[in-house]
Each structure stands twice: as C-alpha cells, then as structure tokens.
Amino acid sequence: MPFPYRTNQDDVVDLIVHRVYHGDAPSGTVELVYELNRDLSTFGPFLAEGMTIMLPDILPRPQVPESASLWTGGGLPGIS
Numbered sequence: 862m863p864f865p866y867r868t869n870q871d872d873v874v875d876l877i878v879h880r881v882y883h884g885d886a887p888s889g890t891v892e893l894v895y896e897l898n899r900d901l902s903t904f905g906p907f908l909a910e911g912m913t914i915m916l917p918d919i920l921p922r923p924q925v926p927e928s929a930s931l932w933t934g935g936g937l938p939g940i941s
Contacts, residue, residue, distance in 0.1 A: 865913050886919065
C-alpha cells in the first residue's frame with residue numbers, strides 16, 4: 862500500500878527514493894513513484910517544499926550471499 866511523503870525544498874524524485882529506501886530500492890522504483898503521482902512530472906525536476914506525494918510500499922530485496930559453495934565436506938570421493 863502506498864504511503865505519503867512530504868517533500869523538502871528542491872527535492873528530486875531520485876533523491877527521495879534513495880533517501881527513503883536507504884539506497885536499496887529495486888530497479889523501477891522511480892518509475893513507480895511517477896505512476897502513483899501522474900501529475901508529478903508537470904512540476905519539473907525540483908519539487909516544491911511541502912508537497913505530499915505517494916511512495917510505493919516495496920518489500921526489501923532478499924539478501925543473497927556473496928558466494929555459495931555447491932560442495933561441502935570435501936567434494937566427491939577421489940576428486941581433489
């Protein structure tokens with residue numbers, strides 16, 4: 862469910878997304894913001910202070926281990 866966000870002076874959508882989602886927003890989040898706020902592009906790149914815009918409620922991306930081993934405990938017998 863989308864949630865409201867009140868803009869600060871000279872906010873831009875990309876910066877809002879980065880700030881609110883702590884730099885961990887999935888690809889396409891900025892586009893979702895524009896879909897939820899159809900008239901947002903009419904204000905230009907810098908948004909006025911005090912505007913209320915809706916932001917998507919996105920789930921955090923699952924944590925993926927940096928490396929995974931298919932073989933544990935020494936691998937196949939006879940193979941070093």
